[in-house]
Amino acid sequence: MVEQKKIGNIVPHLILWVGIVIVAFPVYLAFVGSTHERSLIANGQMPIWPGSLFFENYYRTIFVGTSGTTREPVGTMIVNSFIMAMVIACGKIAISIISAYAIVYFRFRLRMTAFWVIFITLMLPVEVRIYPTYKVAADLNLLDSYAGLTLPLIASATATLLFRQFFMTVPDELVEASRIDGAGPFRFFKDTLLPLSRTNMAALFVILFIYGWNQYLWPLLITTRDDMQTIIIGIKKMIVTSDALTEWQLVMCTVMLAMLPPVFVVIAMQRLFVRGLIETEK
Amino acid sequence: MAGVKLEDVRKVYAGNVEAVKGVSFEVPDGHFCVLVGPSGCGKSTLLRMIAGLETTTSGVITIGGDVVNHVEPSERDIAMVFQNYALYPHMNVYNNLAYGLRNRRTPKPEIDARVREAARILEIEPLLARKPRELSGGQRQRVAMGRAIVRKPKVFLFDEPLSNLDAKLRVSMRVEIKKLQRSLATTSIYVTHDQLEAMTLADMLVVMNAGRVEQIGLPLEVYERPATAFVAAFIGAPPMNLMTVKAKDAVALIDGAAIGIPEDGAIVGIRPEDLSLSKDGSTPAGGITLGLTVNAVERVGPETFVYGSVERGDDVIVRVPGQDAPGAGERVVAVARRDKLHRFSMDGSRRLAD
Numbered sequence: 001m002v003e004q005k006k007i008g009n010i011v012p013h014l015i016l017w018v019g020i021v022i023v024a025f026p027v028y029l030a031f032v033g034s035t036h037e038r039s040l041i042a043n044g045q046m047p048i049w050p051g052s053l054f055f056e057n058y059y060r061t062i063f064v065g066t067s068g069t070t071r072e073p074v075g076t077m078i079v080n081s082f083i084m085a086m087v088i089a090c091g092k093i094a095i096s097i098i099s100a101y102a103i104v105y106f107r108f109r110l111r112m113t114a115f116w117v118i119f120i121t122l123m124l125p126v127e128v129r130i131y132p133t134y135k136v137a138a139d140l141n142l143l144d145s146y147a148g149l150t151l152p153l154i155a156s157a158t159a160t161l162l163f164r165q166f167f168m169t170v171p172d173e174l175v176e177a178s179r180i181d182g183a184g185p186f187r188f189f190k191d192t193l194l195p196l197s198r199t200n201m202a203a204l205f206v207i208l209f210i211y212g213w214n215q216y217l218w219p220l221l222i223t224t225r226d227d228m229q230t231i232i233i234g235i236k237k238m239i240v241t242s243d244a245l246t247e248w249q250l251v252m253c254t255v256m257l258a259m260l261p262p263v264f265v266v267i268a269m270q271r272l273f274v275r276g277l278i279e280t281e282k
Numbered sequence: 283m284a285g286v287k288l289e290d291v292r293k294v295y296a297g298n299v300e301a302v303k304g305v306s307f308e309v310p311d312g313h314f315c316v317l318v319g320p321s322g323c324g325k326s327t328l329l330r331m332i333a334g335l336e337t338t339t340s341g342v343i344t345i346g347g348d349v350v351n352h353v354e355p356s357e358r359d360i361a362m363v364f365q366n367y368a369l370y371p372h373m374n375v376y377n378n379l380a381y382g383l384r385n386r387r388t389p390k391p392e393i394d395a396r397v398r399e400a401a402r403i404l405e406i407e408p409l410l411a412r413k414p415r416e417l418s419g420g421q422r423q424r425v426a427m428g429r430a431i432v433r434k435p436k437v438f439l440f441d442e443p444l445s446n447l448d449a450k451l452r453v454s455m456r457v458e459i460k461k462l463q464r465s466l467a468t469t470s471i472y473v474t475h476d477q478l479e480a481m482t483l484a485d486m487l488v489v490m491n492a493g494r495v496e497q498i499g500l501p502l503e504v505y506e507r508p509a510t511a512f513v514a515a516f517i518g519a520p521p522m523n524l525m526t527v528k529a530k531d532a533v534a535l536i537d538g539a540a541i542g543i544p545e546d547g548a549i550v551g552i553r554p555e556d557l558s559l560s561k562d563g564s565t566p567a568g569g570i571t572l573g574l575t576v577n578a579v580e581r582v583g584p585e586t587f588v589y590g591s592v593e594r595g596d597d598v599i600v601r602v603p604g605q606d607a608p609g610a611g612e613r614v615v616a617v618a619r620r621d622k623l624h625r626f627s628m629d630g631s632r633r634l635a636d
Contacts, residue, residue, distance in 0.1 A: 179354070
């Protein structure tokens with residue numbers, strides 16, 4: 001029995017290890033690239049072991065920036081990206097949980113209309129409505145601002161639907177018990193619904209943070225000033241250049257840095273994230 | 283402490299569905315009133331209207347002399363125990379009990395004293411720090427009751443509180459609810475579809491059917507003198523045997539003239555426990571006789587139920603003490619005292635005078 005089990009475990013483990021190597025190797029190469037000097041990569045010699053310029057390259061990336069292309073240190077970009085991802089994630093959760101609460105628990109005129117209007121926006125992501133959204137943002141003087149970076153991305157049908165589905169599984173008796181216990185709509189929301197949604201919110205936060213962090217098209221349009229660039233745009237700008245040599249070692253540093261915050265968020269929220277996706281606290 | 287009074291209370295849902303069709307009764311202060319009836323008879327709706335969770339279409343609901351039709355549930359000074367307990371899953375037992383008091387801005391020391399007292403009464407003190415999901419069904423039930431008693435309300439409302447428990451626990455909780463209500467002497471209204479719960483708990487039994495009250499009375503009174511054929515069939519297990527009898531058929535079936543069947547017929551009822559099997563086929567003096575063919579026999583230990591049918595086809599159940607019973611297919615004679623017969627009008631809506 002024991003023997004059989006061991007053999008049975010080897011195959012899945014083997015598959016997992018192969019998968020890990022496939023996924024991790026390019027990341028490792030990027031890390032290696034970020035620790036060598038420019039000429040090595042530019043010559044097409046890709047070393048397999050890390051070099052000695054780890055501190056120097058990362059220092060330059062974060063605090064100085066590339067010499068000819070983006071003109072901004074990556075530190076600023078990280079801050080921009082972080083603000084953008086945080087505001088989008090928190091804003092989306094805040095707006096969608098409130099609208100889901102209204103749709104599920106209140107009987108008002110045009111309730112179903114409101115629901116369907118929100119639902120239809122699922123079919124209209126930023127990429128589809130990019131011109132009108134840009135026009136509105138421009139008219140409101142939101143270009144090159146954090147508000148412009150985040151607001152158009154915040155209203156979210158997916159998150160609203162997710163909370164709506166979750167609220168509909170909360171037993172009606174809980175609402176009634178709250179009413180008898182003297183909790184009004186606000187107290188019910190704060191004391192019962194929010195704590196119950198905790199895991200859902202965490203799961204959503206992880207997904208939305210990464211969504212916000214990875215935004216490319218919208219920040220590209222809405223920002224023109226260098227000090228408003230996000231890190232994802234920064235990477236692109238470092239590479240596309242005709243009058244200067246691409247500093248590949250710094251690009252690789254930036255790539256590594258761009259990867260870290262989402263990884264941290266996933267690790268930090270992992271337990272809540274998994275619980276939010278698989279179980280409901282009821 | 284206060285009584286509850288309903289006057290011609292109605293509930294009409296959207297689409298003109300009438301769930302409660304004019305109900306009036308009064309529960310005196312400190313009494314334990316049980317609303318019993320089959321599913322969909324409007325008993326839960328009625329309870330929820332008393333709680334204020336449903337609006338009242340028309341009629342007047344009074345709690346302790348105050349009309350509460352348009353008063354919020356939290357202002358009615360009632361507490362409700364729900365069928366699925368409705369405990370707040372993210373709060374521990376202590377906070378579940380304390381929540382209602384906190385919302386009322388009760389001073390902290392008093393909240394603490396009341397929660398601990400309720401926990402002591404219900405013997406859930408060791409559980410105060412636990413979350414509901416860490417409790418068994420019976421313990422959750424106790425917490426739900428605790429949440430009601432910490433509030434010291436005028437009225438307790440119970441909505442089928444025992445139906446999620448297993449049979450054994452149900453019996454012991456039933457006894458405890460009764461004891462608790464006795465000692466607190468709080469007016470209580472209890473909804474159930476289980477006639478056994480209804481019989482054992484009630485000081486006042488309200489039998490409902492299709493949105494109407496069929497009968498109100500003491501449990502034994504209702505059992506002994508059911509006011510309608512519906513009540514006769516609903517209260518008691520196994521149910522009362524009911525047979526529609528025309529005056530001209532009566533003689534053949536039972537001694538019709540003597541039991542006074544009106545010309546257009548009547549529904550004649552007799553409880554299984556009032557029937558006995560006659561060994562030698564003779565009728566006792568002043569008794570009635572039913573000739574039965576046995577279809578099935580159920581032995582449950584202390585008693586045996588004999589399922590038979592009379593010649594014209596009506597099914598009749600006879601309850602026999604012990605385990606000694608005829609086999610299926612045998613012909614037997616069931617006899618009963620004449621004064622144990624119940625007679626109802628042909629539509630079953632009223633009891634005929636004895």
